[in-house]
Amino acid sequence: MLTLIRMALLSAMALATTAQATPRDEVLAGYATQARADDAAFAGFSAARGEALHRERHSGGKPDSPSCTSCHGDNTRAAGRTPVGKAIDPVAVSAAPTRYTDAAKVEKWFRRNCREVLGRECSAREKGDWLTYMITQ
Amino acid sequence: MTTLIRSIAVGAALFAAGAVMLGRAQAGSDEYFPPVSDPLTRQECGSCHMAFPAGLLPARSWQKMMGELDNHFGEDASVDAATAKQITTYLVAHAADTARGDMRRWLRGVSASAAPQRITELPKWVREHREVSPGDWTRKEVASKANCVACHVDAERGYFEDD
Known part of the structure:
Protein backbone atom coordinates (compact mmCIF):
# COMPACT_ATOMS: atom_id res chain seq x y z
CA MET A 1 0.00 0.00 0.00
CA LEU A 2 2.77 2.39 0.97
CA THR A 3 4.62 1.54 -2.20
CA LEU A 4 1.49 2.27 -4.21
CA ILE A 5 1.05 5.68 -2.56
CA ARG A 6 4.71 6.44 -3.11
CA MET A 7 4.46 5.53 -6.79
CA ALA A 8 1.35 7.65 -7.20
CA LEU A 9 3.11 10.57 -5.52
CA LEU A 10 6.18 10.16 -7.68
CA SER A 11 4.22 10.11 -10.91
CA ALA A 12 2.23 13.14 -9.76
CA MET A 13 5.51 14.94 -9.08
CA ALA A 14 6.89 13.91 -12.45
CA LEU A 15 3.78 15.25 -14.15
CA ALA A 16 4.01 18.49 -12.19
CA THR A 17 7.64 19.03 -13.19
CA THR A 18 7.00 18.44 -16.87
CA ALA A 19 3.90 20.59 -16.89
CA GLN A 20 5.44 23.80 -15.58
CA ALA A 21 8.77 25.56 -15.27
CA THR A 22 10.50 24.65 -12.01
CA PRO A 23 12.22 27.27 -9.87
CA ARG A 24 15.51 25.91 -11.23
CA ASP A 25 14.37 26.48 -14.83
CA GLU A 26 13.59 30.05 -13.88
CA VAL A 27 17.05 30.57 -12.40
CA LEU A 28 18.56 29.27 -15.63
CA ALA A 29 16.20 31.37 -17.77
CA GLY A 30 17.34 34.46 -15.86
CA TYR A 31 20.96 33.74 -16.77
CA ALA A 32 19.97 33.13 -20.41
CA THR A 33 18.31 36.55 -20.59
CA GLN A 34 21.43 38.15 -19.13
CA ALA A 35 23.76 36.18 -21.43
CA ARG A 36 21.79 37.37 -24.49
CA ALA A 37 22.01 40.94 -23.23
CA ASP A 38 25.79 40.55 -22.78
CA ASP A 39 26.31 39.00 -26.21
CA ALA A 40 23.84 39.10 -29.08
CA ALA A 41 25.48 35.99 -30.58
CA PHE A 42 24.69 33.89 -27.47
CA ALA A 43 23.36 30.54 -28.71
CA GLY A 44 22.48 28.68 -25.54
CA PHE A 45 24.28 27.10 -22.61
CA SER A 46 26.66 24.18 -22.91
CA ALA A 47 27.16 21.41 -20.36
CA ALA A 48 30.56 20.68 -21.92
CA ARG A 49 31.73 24.26 -21.35
CA GLY A 50 30.29 24.05 -17.83
CA GLU A 51 32.26 20.89 -17.10
CA ALA A 52 35.47 22.50 -18.37
CA LEU A 53 34.87 25.53 -16.14
CA HIS A 54 34.20 23.22 -13.19
CA ARG A 55 37.27 21.00 -13.65
CA GLU A 56 39.93 23.33 -15.05
CA ARG A 57 42.65 24.77 -12.88
CA HIS A 58 42.43 28.55 -12.97
CA SER A 59 45.18 30.97 -12.00
CA GLY A 60 43.39 34.20 -11.07
CA GLY A 61 42.01 33.16 -7.70
CA LYS A 62 43.45 31.85 -4.47
CA PRO A 63 46.38 29.44 -4.62
CA ASP A 64 44.62 26.88 -2.40
CA SER A 65 41.45 26.87 -4.50
CA PRO A 66 42.52 26.84 -8.18
CA SER A 67 39.45 24.82 -9.25
CA CYS A 68 35.82 24.28 -8.28
CA THR A 69 36.90 20.72 -7.56
CA SER A 70 39.35 21.93 -4.89
CA CYS A 71 36.43 21.98 -2.47
CA HIS A 72 33.61 20.21 -4.34
CA GLY A 73 35.74 17.20 -5.25
CA ASP A 74 36.19 15.37 -8.55
CA ASN A 75 32.93 13.44 -8.26
CA THR A 76 29.95 15.76 -8.71
CA ARG A 77 27.66 13.22 -7.03
CA ALA A 78 29.77 12.90 -3.89
CA ALA A 79 30.07 15.30 -0.97
CA GLY A 80 32.78 17.93 -1.05
CA ARG A 81 34.64 19.52 1.82
CA THR A 82 35.34 23.12 2.81
CA PRO A 83 38.93 24.17 3.67
CA VAL A 84 38.05 23.99 7.38
CA GLY A 85 36.64 20.49 7.10
CA LYS A 86 32.85 20.81 6.84
CA ALA A 87 31.08 18.56 4.37
CA ILE A 88 29.45 20.19 1.31
CA ASP A 89 26.39 18.59 -0.28
CA PRO A 90 27.09 17.13 -3.74
CA VAL A 91 26.79 19.63 -6.60
CA ALA A 92 25.02 17.29 -9.04
CA VAL A 93 21.28 17.86 -9.17
CA SER A 94 20.68 14.09 -9.23
CA ALA A 95 22.39 13.81 -5.86
CA ALA A 96 21.08 17.06 -4.33
CA PRO A 97 17.63 17.69 -5.87
CA THR A 98 16.85 20.83 -3.86
CA ARG A 99 19.88 22.71 -5.16
CA TYR A 100 19.74 25.79 -7.45
CA THR A 101 16.09 26.62 -6.80
CA ASP A 102 16.67 29.92 -4.96
CA ALA A 103 18.03 32.59 -7.32
CA ALA A 104 19.48 34.77 -4.55
CA LYS A 105 21.30 31.82 -3.00
CA VAL A 106 22.69 30.73 -6.37
CA GLU A 107 23.95 34.26 -7.03
CA LYS A 108 25.50 34.51 -3.58
CA TRP A 109 27.57 31.36 -4.07
CA PHE A 110 28.60 32.17 -7.65
CA ARG A 111 29.78 35.59 -6.47
CA ARG A 112 31.80 34.17 -3.59
CA ASN A 113 33.16 31.10 -5.31
CA CYS A 114 34.03 32.68 -8.67
CA ARG A 115 36.09 35.25 -6.77
CA GLU A 116 37.82 32.51 -4.79
CA VAL A 117 38.59 30.32 -7.80
CA LEU A 118 38.84 32.75 -10.75
CA GLY A 119 39.62 35.98 -8.94
CA ARG A 120 36.66 37.65 -10.64
CA GLU A 121 32.89 37.35 -10.95
CA CYS A 122 31.57 34.81 -13.44
CA SER A 123 29.62 35.93 -16.50
CA ALA A 124 25.98 34.97 -16.93
CA ARG A 125 27.04 32.53 -19.67
CA GLU A 126 29.56 30.84 -17.39
CA LYS A 127 26.97 30.53 -14.63
CA GLY A 128 24.41 29.07 -17.02
CA ASP A 129 26.96 26.66 -18.50
CA TRP A 130 27.95 25.45 -15.05
CA LEU A 131 24.33 25.02 -13.96
CA THR A 132 23.51 23.19 -17.17
CA TYR A 133 26.37 20.77 -16.50
CA MET A 134 25.16 20.12 -12.94
CA ILE A 135 21.61 19.53 -14.16
CA THR A 136 22.91 16.78 -16.46
CA GLN A 137 24.87 15.19 -13.62
CA MET B 1 -5.76 14.65 52.04
CA GLU B 31 31.39 22.01 28.06
CA TYR B 32 27.96 23.28 27.08
CA PHE B 33 27.39 26.28 24.82
CA PRO B 34 23.81 26.72 23.59
CA PRO B 35 23.76 26.07 19.84
CA VAL B 36 22.65 28.80 17.44
CA SER B 37 18.85 28.94 17.62
CA ASP B 38 18.18 31.53 14.89
CA PRO B 39 17.59 29.65 11.60
CA LEU B 40 19.06 32.43 9.43
CA THR B 41 22.21 32.65 11.55
CA ARG B 42 22.49 28.87 11.64
CA GLN B 43 22.24 28.69 7.87
CA GLU B 44 24.46 31.62 6.91
CA CYS B 45 27.14 30.96 9.54
CA GLY B 46 26.98 27.20 9.12
CA SER B 47 27.69 26.80 5.41
CA CYS B 48 31.49 26.68 5.40
CA HIS B 49 32.06 25.79 9.04
CA MET B 50 29.89 24.76 11.94
CA ALA B 51 27.63 27.59 13.16
CA PHE B 52 29.67 28.35 16.27
CA PRO B 53 27.63 29.12 19.40
CA ALA B 54 27.33 32.87 19.99
CA GLY B 55 28.50 32.30 23.58
CA LEU B 56 32.00 31.48 22.36
CA LEU B 57 32.87 35.16 21.77
CA PRO B 58 31.98 38.50 23.42
CA ALA B 59 29.53 40.87 21.72
CA ARG B 60 32.28 43.28 20.61
CA SER B 61 33.98 40.44 18.70
CA TRP B 62 30.80 39.57 16.81
CA GLN B 63 30.19 43.23 15.95
CA LYS B 64 33.69 43.58 14.51
CA MET B 65 33.42 40.31 12.59
CA MET B 66 30.03 41.17 11.09
CA GLY B 67 31.47 44.44 9.80
CA GLU B 68 34.29 42.68 7.96
CA LEU B 69 32.56 39.74 6.27
CA ASP B 70 34.02 40.54 2.84
CA ASN B 71 37.34 39.43 4.32
CA HIS B 72 36.38 36.74 6.80
CA PHE B 73 39.65 35.00 7.67
CA GLY B 74 40.66 35.56 4.06
CA GLU B 75 37.33 34.44 2.58
CA ASP B 76 34.50 36.48 1.10
CA ALA B 77 31.58 35.67 3.38
CA SER B 78 29.59 38.83 2.72
CA VAL B 79 25.79 38.82 2.99
CA ASP B 80 23.19 41.47 2.18
CA ALA B 81 22.61 44.26 4.70
CA ALA B 82 19.30 42.95 6.06
CA THR B 83 20.78 39.49 6.65
CA ALA B 84 23.87 40.94 8.32
CA LYS B 85 21.70 43.03 10.63
CA GLN B 86 19.59 40.07 11.77
CA ILE B 87 22.63 37.88 12.35
CA THR B 88 24.45 40.61 14.28
CA THR B 89 21.41 41.17 16.50
CA TYR B 90 21.23 37.46 17.31
CA LEU B 91 24.96 37.03 17.97
CA VAL B 92 25.21 40.12 20.17
CA ALA B 93 22.15 39.11 22.21
CA HIS B 94 23.61 35.65 22.85
CA ALA B 95 27.31 36.55 23.17
CA ALA B 96 29.47 35.30 26.03
CA ASP B 97 29.19 38.59 27.92
CA THR B 98 25.49 39.20 27.31
CA ALA B 99 23.94 35.73 27.47
CA ARG B 100 22.12 34.54 30.54
CA GLY B 101 24.08 32.17 32.71
CA ASP B 102 27.69 32.39 33.66
CA MET B 103 29.49 32.44 30.32
CA ARG B 104 31.97 35.15 31.31
CA ARG B 105 34.33 32.52 32.68
CA TRP B 106 34.94 31.56 29.07
CA LEU B 107 36.41 35.04 28.53
CA ARG B 108 38.93 34.81 31.37
CA GLY B 109 42.19 36.38 30.26
CA VAL B 110 40.60 38.40 27.43
CA SER B 111 41.20 42.14 27.74
CA ALA B 112 38.01 44.24 27.89
CA SER B 113 39.35 46.41 25.07
CA ALA B 114 40.18 43.47 22.79
CA ALA B 115 37.74 42.03 20.25
CA PRO B 116 39.25 38.59 19.59
CA GLN B 117 38.20 37.06 16.27
CA ARG B 118 39.55 33.53 16.50
CA ILE B 119 37.79 31.40 19.10
CA THR B 120 40.83 29.11 18.99
CA GLU B 121 43.05 31.93 20.30
CA LEU B 122 41.03 32.60 23.48
CA PRO B 123 43.13 31.70 26.56
CA LYS B 124 40.39 29.35 27.79
CA TRP B 125 40.17 27.57 24.44
CA VAL B 126 43.94 27.12 24.35
CA ARG B 127 43.91 25.81 27.92
CA GLU B 128 41.07 23.38 27.26
CA HIS B 129 42.93 21.94 24.27
CA ARG B 130 46.44 21.85 25.73
CA GLU B 131 46.41 18.06 25.87
CA VAL B 132 45.66 17.60 22.18
CA SER B 133 48.82 16.48 20.43
CA PRO B 134 50.01 18.49 17.40
CA GLY B 135 49.67 15.37 15.25
CA ASP B 136 45.91 15.23 15.92
CA TRP B 137 45.37 18.70 14.46
CA THR B 138 46.95 17.73 11.16
CA ARG B 139 44.94 14.54 10.70
CA LYS B 140 43.15 14.55 7.36
CA GLU B 141 39.65 14.21 8.86
CA VAL B 142 40.28 17.13 11.23
CA ALA B 143 41.47 19.61 8.57
CA SER B 144 41.42 22.62 10.91
CA LYS B 145 40.82 23.76 14.49
CA ALA B 146 37.50 25.16 13.28
CA ASN B 147 36.22 21.61 12.71
CA CYS B 148 34.86 21.03 16.24
CA VAL B 149 32.75 18.03 15.27
CA ALA B 150 35.81 16.04 14.23
CA CYS B 151 36.34 15.33 17.94
CA HIS B 152 33.30 16.77 19.75
CA VAL B 153 30.66 14.62 18.08
CA ASP B 154 27.77 16.49 19.75
CA ALA B 155 29.12 19.99 19.11
CA GLU B 156 26.22 20.85 16.79
CA ARG B 157 23.92 20.34 19.79
CA GLY B 158 26.11 22.45 22.03
CA TYR B 159 28.07 19.76 23.86
CA PHE B 160 31.85 20.11 23.80
CA GLU B 161 32.77 17.49 26.38
CA ASP B 162 36.05 15.60 26.07
CA ASP B 163 35.81 12.64 23.76
Missing part, protein backbone atom coordinates in the same frame (compact mmCIF):
# COMPACT_ATOMS: atom_id res chain seq x y z
CA THR B 2 -2.62 15.94 53.76
CA THR B 3 -0.80 12.90 52.40
CA LEU B 4 -1.85 13.85 48.90
CA ILE B 5 -0.75 17.45 49.32
CA ARG B 6 2.51 16.26 50.84
CA SER B 7 3.30 13.94 47.97
CA ILE B 8 2.47 16.66 45.42
CA ALA B 9 4.73 19.09 47.29
CA VAL B 10 7.56 16.56 47.49
CA GLY B 11 7.19 15.75 43.81
CA ALA B 12 7.25 19.44 42.86
CA ALA B 13 10.30 20.06 45.05
CA LEU B 14 12.16 17.14 43.49
CA PHE B 15 11.27 18.34 40.00
CA ALA B 16 12.45 21.88 40.79
CA ALA B 17 15.71 20.59 42.26
CA GLY B 18 16.27 18.45 39.20
CA ALA B 19 15.58 21.36 36.87
CA VAL B 20 17.99 23.59 38.79
CA MET B 21 20.72 20.94 38.69
CA LEU B 22 20.22 20.37 34.98
CA GLY B 23 20.32 24.13 34.39
CA ARG B 24 23.57 24.40 36.34
CA ALA B 25 25.11 21.48 34.51
CA GLN B 26 24.43 23.29 31.25
CA ALA B 27 24.96 26.99 31.94
CA GLY B 28 27.83 26.63 34.43
CA SER B 29 29.74 23.99 32.55
CA ASP B 30 32.70 24.72 30.33
Whole structure:
Protein backbone atom coordinates (compact mmCIF):
# COMPACT_ATOMS: atom_id res chain seq x y z
CA MET A 1 0.00 0.00 0.00
CA LEU A 2 2.77 2.39 0.97
CA THR A 3 4.62 1.54 -2.20
CA LEU A 4 1.49 2.27 -4.21
CA ILE A 5 1.05 5.68 -2.56
CA ARG A 6 4.71 6.44 -3.11
CA MET A 7 4.46 5.53 -6.79
CA ALA A 8 1.35 7.65 -7.20
CA LEU A 9 3.11 10.57 -5.52
CA LEU A 10 6.18 10.16 -7.68
CA SER A 11 4.22 10.11 -10.91
CA ALA A 12 2.23 13.14 -9.76
CA MET A 13 5.51 14.94 -9.08
CA ALA A 14 6.89 13.91 -12.45
CA LEU A 15 3.78 15.25 -14.15
CA ALA A 16 4.01 18.49 -12.19
CA THR A 17 7.64 19.03 -13.19
CA THR A 18 7.00 18.44 -16.87
CA ALA A 19 3.90 20.59 -16.89
CA GLN A 20 5.44 23.80 -15.58
CA ALA A 21 8.77 25.56 -15.27
CA THR A 22 10.50 24.65 -12.01
CA PRO A 23 12.22 27.27 -9.87
CA ARG A 24 15.51 25.91 -11.23
CA ASP A 25 14.37 26.48 -14.83
CA GLU A 26 13.59 30.05 -13.88
CA VAL A 27 17.05 30.57 -12.40
CA LEU A 28 18.56 29.27 -15.63
CA ALA A 29 16.20 31.37 -17.77
CA GLY A 30 17.34 34.46 -15.86
CA TYR A 31 20.96 33.74 -16.77
CA ALA A 32 19.97 33.13 -20.41
CA THR A 33 18.31 36.55 -20.59
CA GLN A 34 21.43 38.15 -19.13
CA ALA A 35 23.76 36.18 -21.43
CA ARG A 36 21.79 37.37 -24.49
CA ALA A 37 22.01 40.94 -23.23
CA ASP A 38 25.79 40.55 -22.78
CA ASP A 39 26.31 39.00 -26.21
CA ALA A 40 23.84 39.10 -29.08
CA ALA A 41 25.48 35.99 -30.58
CA PHE A 42 24.69 33.89 -27.47
CA ALA A 43 23.36 30.54 -28.71
CA GLY A 44 22.48 28.68 -25.54
CA PHE A 45 24.28 27.10 -22.61
CA SER A 46 26.66 24.18 -22.91
CA ALA A 47 27.16 21.41 -20.36
CA ALA A 48 30.56 20.68 -21.92
CA ARG A 49 31.73 24.26 -21.35
CA GLY A 50 30.29 24.05 -17.83
CA GLU A 51 32.26 20.89 -17.10
CA ALA A 52 35.47 22.50 -18.37
CA LEU A 53 34.87 25.53 -16.14
CA HIS A 54 34.20 23.22 -13.19
CA ARG A 55 37.27 21.00 -13.65
CA GLU A 56 39.93 23.33 -15.05
CA ARG A 57 42.65 24.77 -12.88
CA HIS A 58 42.43 28.55 -12.97
CA SER A 59 45.18 30.97 -12.00
CA GLY A 60 43.39 34.20 -11.07
CA GLY A 61 42.01 33.16 -7.70
CA LYS A 62 43.45 31.85 -4.47
CA PRO A 63 46.38 29.44 -4.62
CA ASP A 64 44.62 26.88 -2.40
CA SER A 65 41.45 26.87 -4.50
CA PRO A 66 42.52 26.84 -8.18
CA SER A 67 39.45 24.82 -9.25
CA CYS A 68 35.82 24.28 -8.28
CA THR A 69 36.90 20.72 -7.56
CA SER A 70 39.35 21.93 -4.89
CA CYS A 71 36.43 21.98 -2.47
CA HIS A 72 33.61 20.21 -4.34
CA GLY A 73 35.74 17.20 -5.25
CA ASP A 74 36.19 15.37 -8.55
CA ASN A 75 32.93 13.44 -8.26
CA THR A 76 29.95 15.76 -8.71
CA ARG A 77 27.66 13.22 -7.03
CA ALA A 78 29.77 12.90 -3.89
CA ALA A 79 30.07 15.30 -0.97
CA GLY A 80 32.78 17.93 -1.05
CA ARG A 81 34.64 19.52 1.82
CA THR A 82 35.34 23.12 2.81
CA PRO A 83 38.93 24.17 3.67
CA VAL A 84 38.05 23.99 7.38
CA GLY A 85 36.64 20.49 7.10
CA LYS A 86 32.85 20.81 6.84
CA ALA A 87 31.08 18.56 4.37
CA ILE A 88 29.45 20.19 1.31
CA ASP A 89 26.39 18.59 -0.28
CA PRO A 90 27.09 17.13 -3.74
CA VAL A 91 26.79 19.63 -6.60
CA ALA A 92 25.02 17.29 -9.04
CA VAL A 93 21.28 17.86 -9.17
CA SER A 94 20.68 14.09 -9.23
CA ALA A 95 22.39 13.81 -5.86
CA ALA A 96 21.08 17.06 -4.33
CA PRO A 97 17.63 17.69 -5.87
CA THR A 98 16.85 20.83 -3.86
CA ARG A 99 19.88 22.71 -5.16
CA TYR A 100 19.74 25.79 -7.45
CA THR A 101 16.09 26.62 -6.80
CA ASP A 102 16.67 29.92 -4.96
CA ALA A 103 18.03 32.59 -7.32
CA ALA A 104 19.48 34.77 -4.55
CA LYS A 105 21.30 31.82 -3.00
CA VAL A 106 22.69 30.73 -6.37
CA GLU A 107 23.95 34.26 -7.03
CA LYS A 108 25.50 34.51 -3.58
CA TRP A 109 27.57 31.36 -4.07
CA PHE A 110 28.60 32.17 -7.65
CA ARG A 111 29.78 35.59 -6.47
CA ARG A 112 31.80 34.17 -3.59
CA ASN A 113 33.16 31.10 -5.31
CA CYS A 114 34.03 32.68 -8.67
CA ARG A 115 36.09 35.25 -6.77
CA GLU A 116 37.82 32.51 -4.79
CA VAL A 117 38.59 30.32 -7.80
CA LEU A 118 38.84 32.75 -10.75
CA GLY A 119 39.62 35.98 -8.94
CA ARG A 120 36.66 37.65 -10.64
CA GLU A 121 32.89 37.35 -10.95
CA CYS A 122 31.57 34.81 -13.44
CA SER A 123 29.62 35.93 -16.50
CA ALA A 124 25.98 34.97 -16.93
CA ARG A 125 27.04 32.53 -19.67
CA GLU A 126 29.56 30.84 -17.39
CA LYS A 127 26.97 30.53 -14.63
CA GLY A 128 24.41 29.07 -17.02
CA ASP A 129 26.96 26.66 -18.50
CA TRP A 130 27.95 25.45 -15.05
CA LEU A 131 24.33 25.02 -13.96
CA THR A 132 23.51 23.19 -17.17
CA TYR A 133 26.37 20.77 -16.50
CA MET A 134 25.16 20.12 -12.94
CA ILE A 135 21.61 19.53 -14.16
CA THR A 136 22.91 16.78 -16.46
CA GLN A 137 24.87 15.19 -13.62
CA MET B 1 -5.76 14.65 52.04
CA THR B 2 -2.62 15.94 53.76
CA THR B 3 -0.80 12.90 52.40
CA LEU B 4 -1.85 13.85 48.90
CA ILE B 5 -0.75 17.45 49.32
CA ARG B 6 2.51 16.26 50.84
CA SER B 7 3.30 13.94 47.97
CA ILE B 8 2.47 16.66 45.42
CA ALA B 9 4.73 19.09 47.29
CA VAL B 10 7.56 16.56 47.49
CA GLY B 11 7.19 15.75 43.81
CA ALA B 12 7.25 19.44 42.86
CA ALA B 13 10.30 20.06 45.05
CA LEU B 14 12.16 17.14 43.49
CA PHE B 15 11.27 18.34 40.00
CA ALA B 16 12.45 21.88 40.79
CA ALA B 17 15.71 20.59 42.26
CA GLY B 18 16.27 18.45 39.20
CA ALA B 19 15.58 21.36 36.87
CA VAL B 20 17.99 23.59 38.79
CA MET B 21 20.72 20.94 38.69
CA LEU B 22 20.22 20.37 34.98
CA GLY B 23 20.32 24.13 34.39
CA ARG B 24 23.57 24.40 36.34
CA ALA B 25 25.11 21.48 34.51
CA GLN B 26 24.43 23.29 31.25
CA ALA B 27 24.96 26.99 31.94
CA GLY B 28 27.83 26.63 34.43
CA SER B 29 29.74 23.99 32.55
CA ASP B 30 32.70 24.72 30.33
CA GLU B 31 31.39 22.01 28.06
CA TYR B 32 27.96 23.28 27.08
CA PHE B 33 27.39 26.28 24.82
CA PRO B 34 23.81 26.72 23.59
CA PRO B 35 23.76 26.07 19.84
CA VAL B 36 22.65 28.80 17.44
CA SER B 37 18.85 28.94 17.62
CA ASP B 38 18.18 31.53 14.89
CA PRO B 39 17.59 29.65 11.60
CA LEU B 40 19.06 32.43 9.43
CA THR B 41 22.21 32.65 11.55
CA ARG B 42 22.49 28.87 11.64
CA GLN B 43 22.24 28.69 7.87
CA GLU B 44 24.46 31.62 6.91
CA CYS B 45 27.14 30.96 9.54
CA GLY B 46 26.98 27.20 9.12
CA SER B 47 27.69 26.80 5.41
CA CYS B 48 31.49 26.68 5.40
CA HIS B 49 32.06 25.79 9.04
CA MET B 50 29.89 24.76 11.94
CA ALA B 51 27.63 27.59 13.16
CA PHE B 52 29.67 28.35 16.27
CA PRO B 53 27.63 29.12 19.40
CA ALA B 54 27.33 32.87 19.99
CA GLY B 55 28.50 32.30 23.58
CA LEU B 56 32.00 31.48 22.36
CA LEU B 57 32.87 35.16 21.77
CA PRO B 58 31.98 38.50 23.42
CA ALA B 59 29.53 40.87 21.72
CA ARG B 60 32.28 43.28 20.61
CA SER B 61 33.98 40.44 18.70
CA TRP B 62 30.80 39.57 16.81
CA GLN B 63 30.19 43.23 15.95
CA LYS B 64 33.69 43.58 14.51
CA MET B 65 33.42 40.31 12.59
CA MET B 66 30.03 41.17 11.09
CA GLY B 67 31.47 44.44 9.80
CA GLU B 68 34.29 42.68 7.96
CA LEU B 69 32.56 39.74 6.27
CA ASP B 70 34.02 40.54 2.84
CA ASN B 71 37.34 39.43 4.32
CA HIS B 72 36.38 36.74 6.80
CA PHE B 73 39.65 35.00 7.67
CA GLY B 74 40.66 35.56 4.06
CA GLU B 75 37.33 34.44 2.58
CA ASP B 76 34.50 36.48 1.10
CA ALA B 77 31.58 35.67 3.38
CA SER B 78 29.59 38.83 2.72
CA VAL B 79 25.79 38.82 2.99
CA ASP B 80 23.19 41.47 2.18
CA ALA B 81 22.61 44.26 4.70
CA ALA B 82 19.30 42.95 6.06
CA THR B 83 20.78 39.49 6.65
CA ALA B 84 23.87 40.94 8.32
CA LYS B 85 21.70 43.03 10.63
CA GLN B 86 19.59 40.07 11.77
CA ILE B 87 22.63 37.88 12.35
CA THR B 88 24.45 40.61 14.28
CA THR B 89 21.41 41.17 16.50
CA TYR B 90 21.23 37.46 17.31
CA LEU B 91 24.96 37.03 17.97
CA VAL B 92 25.21 40.12 20.17
CA ALA B 93 22.15 39.11 22.21
CA HIS B 94 23.61 35.65 22.85
CA ALA B 95 27.31 36.55 23.17
CA ALA B 96 29.47 35.30 26.03
CA ASP B 97 29.19 38.59 27.92
CA THR B 98 25.49 39.20 27.31
CA ALA B 99 23.94 35.73 27.47
CA ARG B 100 22.12 34.54 30.54
CA GLY B 101 24.08 32.17 32.71
CA ASP B 102 27.69 32.39 33.66
CA MET B 103 29.49 32.44 30.32
CA ARG B 104 31.97 35.15 31.31
CA ARG B 105 34.33 32.52 32.68
CA TRP B 106 34.94 31.56 29.07
CA LEU B 107 36.41 35.04 28.53
CA ARG B 108 38.93 34.81 31.37
CA GLY B 109 42.19 36.38 30.26
CA VAL B 110 40.60 38.40 27.43
CA SER B 111 41.20 42.14 27.74
CA ALA B 112 38.01 44.24 27.89
CA SER B 113 39.35 46.41 25.07
CA ALA B 114 40.18 43.47 22.79
CA ALA B 115 37.74 42.03 20.25
CA PRO B 116 39.25 38.59 19.59
CA GLN B 117 38.20 37.06 16.27
CA ARG B 118 39.55 33.53 16.50
CA ILE B 119 37.79 31.40 19.10
CA THR B 120 40.83 29.11 18.99
CA GLU B 121 43.05 31.93 20.30
CA LEU B 122 41.03 32.60 23.48
CA PRO B 123 43.13 31.70 26.56
CA LYS B 124 40.39 29.35 27.79
CA TRP B 125 40.17 27.57 24.44
CA VAL B 126 43.94 27.12 24.35
CA ARG B 127 43.91 25.81 27.92
CA GLU B 128 41.07 23.38 27.26
CA HIS B 129 42.93 21.94 24.27
CA ARG B 130 46.44 21.85 25.73
CA GLU B 131 46.41 18.06 25.87
CA VAL B 132 45.66 17.60 22.18
CA SER B 133 48.82 16.48 20.43
CA PRO B 134 50.01 18.49 17.40
CA GLY B 135 49.67 15.37 15.25
CA ASP B 136 45.91 15.23 15.92
CA TRP B 137 45.37 18.70 14.46
CA THR B 138 46.95 17.73 11.16
CA ARG B 139 44.94 14.54 10.70
CA LYS B 140 43.15 14.55 7.36
CA GLU B 141 39.65 14.21 8.86
CA VAL B 142 40.28 17.13 11.23
CA ALA B 143 41.47 19.61 8.57
CA SER B 144 41.42 22.62 10.91
CA LYS B 145 40.82 23.76 14.49
CA ALA B 146 37.50 25.16 13.28
CA ASN B 147 36.22 21.61 12.71
CA CYS B 148 34.86 21.03 16.24
CA VAL B 149 32.75 18.03 15.27
CA ALA B 150 35.81 16.04 14.23
CA CYS B 151 36.34 15.33 17.94
CA HIS B 152 33.30 16.77 19.75
CA VAL B 153 30.66 14.62 18.08
CA ASP B 154 27.77 16.49 19.75
CA ALA B 155 29.12 19.99 19.11
CA GLU B 156 26.22 20.85 16.79
CA ARG B 157 23.92 20.34 19.79
CA GLY B 158 26.11 22.45 22.03
CA TYR B 159 28.07 19.76 23.86
CA PHE B 160 31.85 20.11 23.80
CA GLU B 161 32.77 17.49 26.38
CA ASP B 162 36.05 15.60 26.07
CA ASP B 163 35.81 12.64 23.76
